[in-house]
Amino acid sequence: MTTRRHFLISAAGAALTAGTGSVMAAAGKPAENITWDRTTDVLIFGAGQAGLCAAISARENKAEVLVCEKAAFCGGHTAMSGSGYYIGGTEIQKKAGIEDSIEINWKDSVDRGVKAHRFIKRDTRVVRRVYNEGIDGMHWLEKYGVRFMPNPVQGIGNRKRVHYVAPGYKKGSPVLIDTLAKQAQKMGAVIEMQTQLTGLITATGEPTLGVRVVGAQVKDAGGRILNIRARRGVILATGGFANSPELVKRFHPYLAGTPSLGSRLNTGDGIVAALSLGANMIVETNGFGMNMLFVGTHKGQSMGLPMTEAPLIVVDKKGLRFEDESKGYLAACHKMTEKGIKLADWVFDSKTYEAFKDGCLKPMFTTEVVNKYDSIEALAKGEKIDAAQLKATIEKYNADVAKGRDSVLGRKALLAAIDKPPFYAFECGPRIYTSYSGIEINAEGQVMDTRARPVPGLYAAGDVTGHLAYQCNLGGGGISGISMATVYGRITGANAAREKPV
Numbered sequence: 001m002t003t004r005r006h007f008l009i010s011a012a013g014a015a016l017t018a019g020t021g022s023v024m025a026a027a028g029k030p031a032e033n034i035t036w037d038r039t040t041d042v043l044i045f046g047a048g049q050a051g052l053c054a055a056i057s058a059r060e061n062k063a064e065v066l067v068c069e070k071a072a073f074c075g076g077h078t079a080m081s082g083s084g085y086y087i088g089g090t091e092i093q094k095k096a097g098i099e100d101s102i103e104i105n106w107k108d109s110v111d112r113g114v115k116a117h118r119f120i121k122r123d124t125r126v127v128r129r130v131y132n133e134g135i136d137g138m139h140w141l142e143k144y145g146v147r148f149m150p151n152p153v154q155g156i157g158n159r160k161r162v163h164y165v166a167p168g169y170k171k172g173s174p175v176l177i178d179t180l181a182k183q184a185q186k187m188g189a190v191i192e193m194q195t196q197l198t199g200l201i202t203a204t205g206e207p208t209l210g211v212r213v214v215g216a217q218v219k220d221a222g223g224r225i226l227n228i229r230a231r232r233g234v235i236l237a238t239g240g241f242a243n244s245p246e247l248v249k250r251f252h253p254y255l256a257g258t259p260s261l262g263s264r265l266n267t268g269d270g271i272v273a274a275l276s277l278g279a280n281m282i283v284e285t286n287g288f289g290m291n292m293l294f295v296g297t298h299k300g301q302s303m304g305l306p307m308t309e310a311p312l313i314v315v316d317k318k319g320l321r322f323e324d325e326s327k328g329y330l331a332a333c334h335k336m337t338e339k340g341i342k343l344a345d346w347v348f349d350s351k352t353y354e355a356f357k358d359g360c361l362k363p364m365f366t367t368e369v370v371n372k373y374d375s376i377e378a379l380a381k382g383e384k385i386d387a388a389q390l391k392a393t394i395e396k397y398n399a400d401v402a403k404g405r406d407s408v409l410g411r412k413a414l415l416a417a418i419d420k421p422p423f424y425a426f427e428c429g430p431r432i433y434t435s436y437s438g439i440e441i442n443a444e445g446q447v448m449d450t451r452a453r454p455v456p457g458l459y460a461a462g463d464v465t466g467h468l469a470y471q472c473n474l475g476g477g478g479i480s481g482i483s484m485a486t487v488y489g490r491i492t493g494a495n496a497a498r499e500k501p502v
Contacts, residue, residue: 034227035227036215036227036228036229037226037227037228038066038226038227038228038229039228039229039231040064040065040066040190040228040229040230040231041058041063041064041065041230041231041232041233041496041497041501042054042055042058042063042064042065042066042230042232042233042234042235042493042496042497043066043068043215043216043228043230043233043234043235044058044065044066044067044068044234044235044237044493045067045068045070045197045216045234045235045236045237045238045269045270046067046068046069046070046076046236046237046238046239046270046462046464047067047069047071047074047075047076047181047191047193047237048074048075048076048077048078048079048177048237048239048462048463048485049076049078049176049177049180049462049481049482049485049486049489050237050461050462050463050464050485050486050488050489050492051067051069051076051235051237051461051462051489052067052074052177052180052181052183052184052489053180053461053485053486053489053490053493054235054237054459054461054489054490054492054493054496055067055184055187055189055191055493056144056180056183056184056187056189056490056493057489057490057491057492057493057494057497058189058493058494058496058497059184059187059188059189059493060187060493060494060497061493061494061497061498062497063232063496063497064188065184065188065189065190065493066189066190066192066228067184067189067190067191067192068192068195068196068197068216068218068228069191069192069193069194069195070194070195070196070197070238070265070269071193071194071265072193072194073193074177074178074181074191074193075173075174075177076237076239076263076265076266076462076463077239077240077262077263077266077434077463077481078173078176078177078481078482078485079173079174079177079263080173080261080262080263081170081173081481081482082164082169082170082173082304082305083164083165083168083169083170083171083172083173083175083176083482084155084162084163084164084169084480084482085134085138085141085148085162085163085164085165085480085482085483085486086155086161086162086163086477086478086479086480086482086483087105087131087134087135087137087138087161087163087478087479087483088100088101088102088104088105088108088131088159088161088478089101089102089104089105089135090135090138090152090163092148092150092152092163093152093159093160093161095150096150096151096152096160098152098159098160099159100159100161102131102132102135104159105131105159105161105478106128106131106478108157108158108159108475108477108478109131109157109469109474109475109476109477109478109479110474110475111475112157112474112475112476112477113472113473113474113475115475116473116475122282122440122471122472123442123443124472124474125442125443126441126442126443126468126472127468127469127471127472127474127479129443129487129488129491130468130469130479130483130484130487130488131478131479133487133490134479134483134486134487137483137486137487137490138163138486140486140490141176141180141486144179144180144183145179145183146165146175146176146179146180147165147166148163148164148165148166149163149164149165149166149167149168149172153305153309153359153360154305154308154309154360155305155308155328155476155477155480156308156328156330156475156476156477157475157476157477157478161477161478162305162480169363170363170367176482192220193221194220194221195218195219195220195221196218196219196269197216197217197218197236197238197269197270197273198216198217198218198219198225199216199217199273199276200213200215200216200217200234200273200274200276200277200458201213201214201215201216201217201227201229202214202277203502209278209449209450209451209453210449210451210453210455210456211277211455211456212456212457212502213230213233213234213277213455213456213457213458214229214230214457214502215227215228215229215230215234216228216230216234216273230457231501231502232457232496232497232498232499232500232501232502233457233458233459233495233496233497233499234457234458234459234496235445235459235460235461235492235493235496236270236273236274236439236447236458236459236460236461236464237270237460237461237462237464237485237489237492238268238269238270238271238464239263239265239266239270239434239462239463239464240262240266240268240271240434240435240438240463240464240466241266241267241268241271241435242260242261242262242263242266242290242432242433242434242435243260243262243263243264243265243266243267244266244267244268245257247267247268247271247272247435248290248432248435251281251283251289251435251437252283252289252290252435252437254337254338255289255290255337255432258292258337258430258431258432259431259432260431260432260433261293261295261302261431261432261433262432262433262434266434266435266463268435270439270460270464271438271439271464274439274447274455274458274460274464275439277447277449277455277458278449278450278451278455279439279440279447279448279449279450279455279458280439280440280448280449280450280452281437281438281439281440282437282438282439282440282466282471283437284436284437284438284466284467284470284471288330288331288334288436288470289435289436289437290432290433290434290435290436290437291330291432291433291434291435291436291467292329292330292333292334292337292430292431292432292433293329293333293430293431293433294329294332294333294344294346294428294429294430294431295428295429295430295431296364296368296369296426296427296428297343297427297428297429298368298369298427299367299368299369301367301368302431302433303329303346303363303364303368303426303428304328304329304330305329305360306346306356306360306361306364307325307326307328307329307332307346308326308328308329308414309356309359309360309414310348310352310355310356310359310360310361310414311348311352311414311415311416312325312346312347312348312352312414312418313325313346313347313348313393313394313397313418314332314344314345314346314347315344315345315347315385315390315393316336316341316343316344317343317344317345317383317384317385317386318385318386318389319380319385319386319387319388319389319390319391319392319393320389320393321393321397321408321409322335322336322339322341322344323335323336323409324406324409324410324411325411325414326411326412326413326414328476330476332344332430333430333431334430336429336430337430342429343427343428343429344427344428344429345383345385345425345426345427345428346424346425346426346428347379347390347394347418347423347424347425348418348423348424349417349418349419349420349421349422349423349424350420350421350422350423350424351416351420352416352418352424353424364426368426369426370424370425370426371383371424371425371426371427372422372423372424373421373422373423373424373425374421374422374423375421375423376390376391376394376423377391379423379425382425383425383427394418396408397417397418398417398418398419400415401415401416401417402417434463434481435463435466436466436467436470436471437466437471438460438463438464438465438466438467438471439460439464439465439466440465441459441460441461441465441488442454444491444495445459445460445461445488445491445492445495446458446459446495447459447460457499457502459492459495459496460488460492461484461485461488461489461491461492462481462484462485462488462489463481463485465484465488467481467484468484
């Protein structure tokens with residue numbers, strides 16, 4: 001009789017966290033000596049957007065599904081997000097009078113990448129599926145009870161493509177997760193909380209490339225180590241590594257030590273496990289490597305999109321502007337990190353407030369502290385900004401606005417003088433939010449190894465794969481984490497369910 005040994009690849013240990021160490025084996029036990037504590041068809045790690053979409057998709061294809069979630073609740077990074085589903089060419093846009101399409105969205109992303117002097121550095125077929133299938137993904141979510149707001153808003157880019165889940169910005173996130181979790185369970189998927197991936201189990205006793213993944217080892221809420229067999233496939237939807245200082249330092253060293261706003265459970269478990277198996281890691285750089293957001297110093301709430309919708313300036317405590325504000329929060333946050341700026345203030349006047357108080361500025365005023373002042377001098381004193389320099393900065397900016405040209409930072413959009421009191425200031429600092437680097441997948445959601453071949457039986461979706469558009473050096477704003485997670489959650493769930501059982 002032929003003996004099969006199973007090999008356990010650990011997702012723990014400092015050496016593996018660094019991605020360069022040795023692999024730990026499960027003593028090369030013969031198959032007959034392995035105790036499978038549970039068996040399922042499709043084993044999914046992570047109950048955020050990608051994992052829940054994968055679970056529903058796998059159940060649509062009649063597979064038995066087990067979802068293991070590290071936390072005591074569903075949601076992952078999605079539960080903390082603004083709930084924005086970025087995509088172009090929707091019926092919602094059409095009804096709102098917004099001209100857009102799949103091709104326009106794609107061209108905009110390519111053009112923004114080219115304008116930034118980037119070149120396409122990986123297979124675009126992977127990300128193109130999100131642009132092509134993102135609208136259908138919205139309809140699929142709607143079929144299962146998810147609702148979107150009727151008026152898309154402006155994100156990065158030149159079209160209003162941000163579709164918030166109802167009832168709106170941030171509030172839609174828990175509703176989205178709750179709706180999908182209930183649907184997955186209604187369809188028969190089993191979700192186990194406080195069950196953490198500790199290693200992948202493969203079909204041989206050797207740590208060689210090309211070995212099929214046949215299950216995983218987990219630690220349950222009681223601390224027990226369990227072996228779970230996956231007859232058809234394992235899907236990693238474990239999120240990124242924004243809260244792994246070791247992985248941040250390894251892949252994006254200039255961000256080492258930067259505080260994180262992301263889920264405290266996003267520590268790269270799935271990435272480490274996949275790398276240990278020989279998976280390829282795409283380290284994204286031209287899209288900044290990691291997503292960052294401004295976080296208010298008073299209540300710790302994240303802010304971003306108003307920078308691309310409302311005319312305002314951002315200054316440091318010396319009273320100086322440091323980045324073209326219309327480039328958005330991501331560019332500004334990374335510029336602060338690059339220059340070592342710890343705190344900044346968004347400054348705008350009553351004209352901007354009146355024009356946008358019921359729109360993009362509303363979340364800031366309802367969830368954070370925005371201080372109001374009768375003069376720029378009072379604002380400088382209250383926010384502890386160099387008064388003389390702030391006054392000079394605003395005078396120069398206003399003079400440039402009158403000429404239609406920002407001579408300091410080259411800003412061309414959202415130019416409006418800051419000259420009508422009262423004046424407003426929002427104090428904030430940069431925080432890491434999500435990681436744009438991740439394990440490589442192909443257009444079927446299969447994890448790719450360092451030979452550019454699929455790892456048999458292993459799939460990935462969501463933040464664990466990073467930002468698919470930025471990895472191609474496309475410009476931002478065409479798709480988002482939620483749209484990528486939805487599309488590839490569906491793809492991986494269906495494909496894993498259709499695998500030949502082992």
